[in-house]
Amino acid sequence: MTSSFTTALLTDMYELTMLDAALASGTAERSCVFELFGRRLPPSRRFGVVAGQARFLEALARFRFDEADLAYLADNRIVSTRTLDFLRSYRFTGTILGYREGECYFENSPLLTVFASFAEAVVIETVALSILNHDCAVASAASRMTIAAHGRPCLDMGARRTHERAGVSAARAAVIGGFAGTSNLEAGKRYGITTIGTSAHSFTLVHDDEEAAFRAQVAAMGPGTTLLVDTFDVTRGVERAVRIAREAGGELGAVRLDSGDLVAQAFKVREQLDALGAHSTKITVTNDLDEYAIASLGAAPVDSYGVGTKLVTGSGIPTAALVYKLVQYTDEAGTRHDVAKKSASKQTVGGAKFAGRVIGEDGYASEELLVVADERERAEEIFAERGARPLQVPLVVDGEINRLYVGPQALTDAQAHHISARNELPYPAWRLSAGEPAIPTHYVDVADRPDETE
Amino acid sequence: MTSSFTTALLTDMYELTMLDAALASGTAERSCVFELFGRRLPPSRRFGVVAGQARFLEALARFRFDEADLAYLADNRIVSTRTLDFLRSYRFTGTILGYREGECYFENSPLLTVFASFAEAVVIETVALSILNHDCAVASAASRMTIAAHGRPCLDMGARRTHERAGVSAARAAVIGGFAGTSNLEAGKRYGITTIGTSAHSFTLVHDDEEAAFRAQVAAMGPGTTLLVDTFDVTRGVERAVRIAREAGGELGAVRLDSGDLVAQAFKVREQLDALGAHSTKITVTNDLDEYAIASLGAAPVDSYGVGTKLVTGSGIPTAALVYKLVQYTDEAGTRHDVAKKSASKQTVGGAKFAGRVIGEDGYASEELLVVADERERAEEIFAERGARPLQVPLVVDGEINRLYVGPQALTDAQAHHISARNELPYPAWRLSAGEPAIPTHYVDVADRPDETE
Structure with missing residues (x-):
């Protein structure tokens, strides 16, 4: 329904002013790694559910500054002419690894890892966060509801309780969390979801x-x-x-x-x-x-449950509190720098992370393993040693969107994958009460690079 | 940006199946009154803030079933051929009274009163509720924040914490609640809001x-x-x-x-x-x-506050809990019937209501007066007697949208009107703590009609 519209202005102004200054200072072309993750799960969540990757990929494909967008930026003197020229030809040409829709996630799980120039990566921050913060919040709530329903169908009736476009996306996220249908006709038309009412x-x-x-x-x-x-x-x-x-x-x-x-x-x-x-x-x-x-x-x-307000508002947690952070850049001499903010209570771990889920001998997940490594191959060796299932898939490779992760089949796959990923979690994951994440997150650092200092 | 899109499928399926059955039973053409209101304010809200009327009017203007919409409904056998024909030529031709954007509201305040046939009125329920439930929740939170800020500018930075389209609407609702700017470029472009960052x-x-x-x-x-x-x-x-x-x-x-x-x-x-x-x-x-x-x-x-998550998620109240209820219909003999659901805890007061705010001798509001009357003139006599400011304006008259309440000037007017409406409230309205609504809602019934019984 919105397929012909650009998503480029669904963006915080500072993404473009940063770009403007970085184009001038020469840092815009530095090769970067950004990660999208949540520092903590909300207290009542034993796991999060990944949703929104397909919508993010669609938004990325439509992330184009058209003439009306550029005129607005020019008329309001938001960025320089040089930056307008850059934006006019903007295309994302980088690579994005990410968790599959339906995957469970935990503290610091890198839901997206963006490999691109600073210029290309920074401007997609807002739209990536908007989509994943919303969709993951709804899918995570939906999953708890379908756990509580013990196989009885749960049906989304929440469109009237949230923004009219958010309701359409919420219906989709709910399906990933196990819902069987929606009242929302646009969600039926756009995503092929069974409609009810x-x-x-x-x-x-x-x-x-x-x-x-x-x-x-x-x-x-x-x-x-x-x-x-x-x-x-x-x-x-x-x-x-x-x-x-x-x-x-x-x-x-x-x-x-x-x-x-x-x-x-x-x-x-x-x-x-x-x-x-x-x-x-x-x-x-x-x-x-x-x-x-x-x-x-x-x-x-x-026999069945119709859920409205609490589904579309994430059952008390309306946003997933995911952030998008620079974790590495490569300078003009080719040296990689792991970077991290030192701000109180907002520390991040520098370096690109490769994620795996360690499965114990009992067949249940025991930890989320984040390997800070220079190369993916090195991380995969560690996954093999420890019995970890790799969690990241190539969503975008050199600017090409992976068609496996968009479209109707992707939604069906996501729902099936969520059931399998949820069933792999240890018993505490299924508890509705507040408590620790179902599995802890551990780091292994095998990278060999200088740390960033001020 | 979405001006060429229909909004017709932003609708719960049951609106159309009800229409389908009502067209068959002959009740579809009964002249009806629907009201959109909240039964209660949330415990921590002393008043609500009306926002979303302009967006609702824009959605109403684009509430058209195009060929793709109709094909979806036909292919999925959601409604009969007769109903598809009705929807193909659907235009809202009724009249809508409503509270102005920026107005404060209280328990049972009729934010919208829709006078139209059952067929025309029932199908717009979902989109009206979606828009008002979202925008009023954000504006109500924004107003509390600008009260707390005592004149220091508050700035919206919440786009990344909510659905990507909801963020644009949230920026607009925040301005109605007194915010001075937004980080969101699309909100800047579409609504002329000052952007920051x-x-x-x-x-x-x-x-x-x-x-x-x-x-x-x-x-x-x-x-x-x-x-x-x-x-x-x-x-x-x-x-x-x-x-x-x-x-x-x-x-x-x-x-x-x-x-x-x-x-x-x-x-x-x-x-x-x-x-x-x-x-x-x-x-x-x-x-x-x-x-x-x-x-x-x-x-x-x-000197200024940048507010993100808590603004766009309504500071703990992400949806305004507004409902849309049939309160009156006129049968084929011309007899008006006030109607009300008798369900436990969901009682409604039947009959069309005309709303006024009684201003005491000290210049402060003392009550929300809802007059159940056959004619607006009769209600206005009562407002004059009691010193009440009429609260409803004609948003739509015989299908014509009132241009006073859409467009950039409407947003400026709404922000100014909110300041004036808020200043009119008694002191308790400004308290952030939980408590009763700042003014009570009282009914006066001067209608002369039979009550509906089962």
Whole structure:
């Protein structure tokens, strides 16, 4: 839907003013390594879920400064003419390694590692962070919800609770976290996600009475539809819903409960449905669900969960707190410099990192291994020695986007990969309570380079 | 940037399946009133701030089902052929009253009141809620921050912490809440908002040393720039920054502090700057600020605040919890029916409401008055009697969007209106602590119509 638009101005101004100064000082062409990672997981998260890589790659392909963008920058004297010329022909020509969508991540896991000139790498910081901070937050919340749901389908109904474009992306991230469908039609159209939903209270209310509303819905959608039974009285609503579906020649597909004490109501409604012989009629519940509410419904006779606000707002953690940091540059003499900020509480570890997940003899992950190495081959030797699964894939090679990681198949693959990556984690990963990351992050430094000093 | 795109599929599927069934049952053409409101303010919010009306009106103008949208709906058998025909020619022809952007709102304030057929009104529910839930949440947080800042400029730097498109809208909502600028270039281009920002730690780190980095930035941007002084050692950074600016022929514009104990550092850096004679050099602080952190910096010698995560995520309240409910329909006999859902904890008050804010003799607002009336004139008589300022303006009249409420001037007006509306509130509105809404909401019912019963 936005495929013809540039993403170049979805960017903080300082990326361009830095570029401007670096073009003037000659550092713009220094070969750099930037990493995108989170220093810590939020206290209630035992693992994070990678989502957004496909959207980032699409945004990268459309990261072009068109004439309107350049005119805006020129008119507002944001950068010099030299920089405008650079931006006019901007194309990302570097290489990006990254975690696959659906992969789990932990403290300091390098979700993206960007190998490019300072000029090419710095200007994509904002859009990379925006996309991954949003999508990872939603996917991470979604995964906790699907854990809590123990196989019952979770369905995204959150579009109305977040920015209208964020809702579309949230639906996609939710699928990576294990969700089975979305209410959002644009997400259905753009990403091929199954869409769901039948009616709201307003539909019942605009009819003369509930009887008329249910008849209208069953006439249009067939007896297999889901009827919302709590506009007036739930017991009468259920009786009426089952009867009207049968009069139309079938058993009612499902009832939806959207208010009140869902656990108590689910038991009562299930009992009523069974007493009516409507054993195949399902119960779906909605109404401010989060992973804890879903877990508390685990023993109730509920068939699916519709989740809105808490999904799209990351269940209390609306942004993944990922950062994008320079970790290495190579000077004009060819010397590599590992660099790191010394600021209080914001220290970073310098140098490019290669990431692997050590799998123990029991088949479960035991640590996130970040190898600071000059060459990938050296890191892979260490992974082999320690039994680590390499975590990074080539998302972009010399400016070419890897088509394996964009498009509809990428989403299907991501959902499958998440199940496999989550199943590999030790038991504590599945706990909803606050606590330590499911596995610790350890560094191995086999690089041979001078440290950066002031 | 997205002006040529339809917004029609930014919609929950059930809006269209309801339409499908209502077209079949004959209720689709019933004249309806829907209201968009929040049942409660969040506990920590003494008032809400209206934002998003202009974006909603723009979305409404682009709410068109194009051939690709219709093909998606047809291919996936989401609605019948009859409904596809209806959607193909869909234009909103109704009338919408609403609160102005920048207005304060309270419990049950009708931010939008939509007068249209069921068919026309129901399908715009999702996009209206998405836009207002997001923008009001951000504007409400922004207003608390600008209250806490006591006139010092607050600047949006949150783009990287939220969805890439939400960041653009958040910058706009922040301006309505009193923010003075944004880091986001697309928001600058699209909405004419002042953009800000100079450099990040990566810029310092890619140079041979801090000296070289500062020289490069001052060479490109002049001594009036803002230098980030906390990459290594703040005291040496400040000394170096002032010296390099002076060597370039001017006094340094500002220093930015982005880590550590900002209160203590601000005092120390101000003292150092003054000792160096750099009295005009300002201090800007960033680093996970929210309204409480800003308030705690009130006594510190800080000149401006850069706010990121907490602004764009609504400072703990990322969505405004607004809902869109049918409150009245007129049947084929011409009888008006006030309608309301009876669900536990989700009761609504039926009937169209006209909203006024009662201003007491001391000049401060004392209550939000919602008059349930058959005609606007009757409500206005009551406003006159009670000294209430009418709160609703005509956003759309018979399908025509009121140009007063879209475009750059609308944003300027909204910011000014918010200051005036906020200044009208009694003192408790300015408290950051949790508590009751600053003014209560009261109803007066002068309508003469039968109540809806099941």
